[in-house]
Amino acid sequence: MPIAVVRPQAGDQVAKIVEIAARFKTPLYPISTGRNWGYGAATPVQRGCTVVDLSDLRAIRFVDEQLGLIELEPGVTQGMLHEFLDTRGLDWMVPVHGGGPDCSLLGNALERGYGLTPTTDHFAALTSLEAVLADGSTYQSPFRKLGLDLIAAAHRWQIGPYVEGLFSQGNFGIVTRATFELQRRPEHVEAFFLRLRDDSQLCAIVESLRTVLADLGGSIAGVNLMNDRRVLSMSRPYPVDQVEPGDIISESLCHQMTASAGISRWTVAGVIHCPTDMRRTVRKLLWRRLPDSVSRPIHMNRRRVRVARAITKRLPIGSRSVLQQIDSIESLLDLADGIPRRVALPLAYWLRGEQPESSAELNPARDGCGLLWYSPLVPMKQEFVEPYVQMVESTCASFGIEPLFTLTTLSDRLFDSTVPILYRPEEPGAIERAHACYAALVAEGIKLGCVPYRMSTRTFAEGETPGTMSEATNLTKQLKDATDPNGLIAPGRYFL
Ligand SMILES: Cc1cc2nc3c(=O)[nH]c(=O)nc-3n(C[C@H](O)[C@H](O)[C@H](O)COP(=O)(O)OP(=O)(O)OC[C@H]3O[C@@H](n4cnc5c(N)ncnc54)[C@H](O)[C@@H]3O)c2cc1C
Known part of the structure; x- marks a missing residue:
């Protein structure tokens, strides 16, 4: 059972929530729309978490309409993106899946969901992101930080070590926005x-x-x-x-x-x-x-x-x-x-x-x-x-x-x-x-x-995974301990 649910109304409120949670050592569990049906839905791994429900953050913005590069906030669902593209008469496809129109794109991508359009692997379509880390600071993908929005949205690997992967099936931060490559119909x-x-x-x-x-x-x-x-x-x-x-x-x-x-x-x-x-x-x-x-x-x-x-x-x-x-x-x-x-x-x-x-x-x-x-x-x-x-x-x-x-x-x-x-x-x-x-x-x-x-x-809560599985993630554990020593963000998720 979570102890509370908070629903930020703007992206910049997330850092404030993390700061308060850190002060009171209350762990957080972020969800985009919490429709992770069959995988625990909106339920945190550990007791005593505050669920950070990001479903009210629904901004959609084209980084470049001709190139099909789009920026989404966590609450944007498949249905919302479809309506956005449809009302503009655009031929870009929503990377849909069986969960239906009320599921988010970001939460699904972070979970490495997949679907039927040519963009089968949804995390592969995520190119850059912005996230609030456990110390309250904001991480931005390198090209994004340089203000090079278009290149950041078009080149998933950015430059230097690939860090964005830590946010996928990893709880290294609360992702507040991300860019995606859409496929033309x-x-x-x-x-x-x-x-x-x-x-x-x-x-x-x-x-x-x-x-x-x-x-x-x-x-x-x-x-x-x-x-x-x-x-x-x-x-x-x-x-x-x-x-x-x-x-x-x-x-x-x-x-x-x-x-x-x-x-x-x-x-x-x-x-x-x-x-x-x-x-x-x-x-x-x-x-x-x-x-x-x-x-x-x-x-x-x-x-x-x-x-x-x-x-x-x-x-x-x-x-x-x-x-x-x-x-x-x-x-x-x-x-x-x-x-x-x-x-x-x-x-x-x-x-x-x-x-x-x-x-x-x-x-x-x-x-x-x-x-x-x-x-x-x-x-x-x-x-x-x-x-x-x-x-x-x-x-x-x-x-x-x-x-x-x-x-x-x-x-x-x-x-x-x-x-x-x-x-x-x-x-x-x-x-x-x-x-x-x-x-x-x-x-x-x-x-x-x-x-x-x-x-x-x-x-993860019930230890239903074979023990050896968690040992495979030793390096990420060290990184997580260094960046989130108090286990503030989604403790226990994916062995971290
Ligand atoms: C009948 C049926 C069919 C389904 N078919 C499919 C399918 O074809 N493909 C598929 O992939 N899934 C499928 N699902 C599973 C599931 O419903 C979807 O994957 C759904 O999109 C996940 O829920 P969500 O988008 O609301 O993500 P959420 O529940 O919000 O999040 C998923 C995970 O990501 C983390 N997370 C979410 N947002 C953030 C954030 N902003 N920052 C950091 N971490 C975050 C959460 O902590 C959680 O662990 C199906 C489910 C059902 C019942």
Whole structure:
């Protein structure tokens, strides 16, 4: 529990807050919008912190509009930036992700979040920053300090040792503003889908994806591989009446449900961004690089979605679920186009049996949803993916947690897998079960060579990380002790 929440109304109030906190030795926990859902939301690691809620700092300023270099304060959300760009008729994309329009850009980038637009890695898009340090002084990226705003915003490495990284998954200061490189919206955006019958086809795809991304990485990014239960969670309500508390959907029921919804063992969904006259070439090159054992991908763009919708509306029966699928494809195209959507959020509510409308203002933390993300990095090699999949499926099942999977390509070498551990907090023992499942996944994953890229605040509070992990950060600990000897800023976060 925090002891207080303060909401500065201007950036220069942050230094004052730090100064008062230092005087009374009260630790601070900064949040941008505090929507770090599944990773602890706005909750500090340690008790007794004052939460510094920066969501009222919402200034947006172009450093250079032609170059797509923009400066944002912490409270700027994906939705606000979208509106800002849209009302000016600009073609720059918001680096969106599944958390939806109410999540900040800065907090997400500092946590190294990622998304579907060509700017997959959000911290990589952050180029310079300004932060209040524990002694109350202000750090500015070197070129920024020299007054060279444009170069500072265009050249992430600045000059000399790269310091900005200390503020990402590090609590070296409270970041009050940062600049980002935006990506121009490509002329053509389309999604492609593949259905895989079994795990052997999954392995074949994993091997081919390395070549697909190495050769076509400029046009194809963010390919998602999802298992049957994960796709089910997006397309059908949870069968609450047919599953005992503490248990998962049985294999036979899962089979029945996926068969009736036309869901295969694995679904591959990816996005193509390219100039319009390259689209056919990219499709052809993609198809050539996929293994012979899989069927041809289905490609959907805005024109095809319109046609599919018009045809489906004329169908007499069974058109509702098809229309739902068309809606999902349209939302995916929006996300790929840099338009924030809430389409992923109903996942957090799945176990309730009734899916909320994704158009409603959803907030899984406020609504008491039980969700923990286990999000390990998995090398893009079948000898890693195959045992990893088996490990997650058996570990989740042994704790009565639905094994829901996504493997998302971060590069042509690495996946980030996201496994949402869903539970009902009101069910006796469910919270402990979910956390025990998380700890087991982390421990078993490390044995296979797969380790989380990001972790929840509770993980650090409860010591759910293997001991050796914290030893890997000895140098940063020394730096933190030197700059924040009293542990004033976000103590305990990421081992610091
Ligand atoms: C269904 C669902 C789907 C999701 N999909 C995605 C996804 O696709 N990609 C993704 O990345 N995330 C995803 N999320 C997770 C999460 O909701 C987002 O990452 C969200 O953007 C994080 O919350 P925030 O932006 O409010 O950051 P905050 O909660 O404000 O901050 C995140 C962290 O950064 C630190 N921090 C924040 N601001 C500052 C600052 N100014 N100075 C110093 N430190 C700071 C905080 O202490 C905290 O540790 C998803 C969540 C759900 C429920």
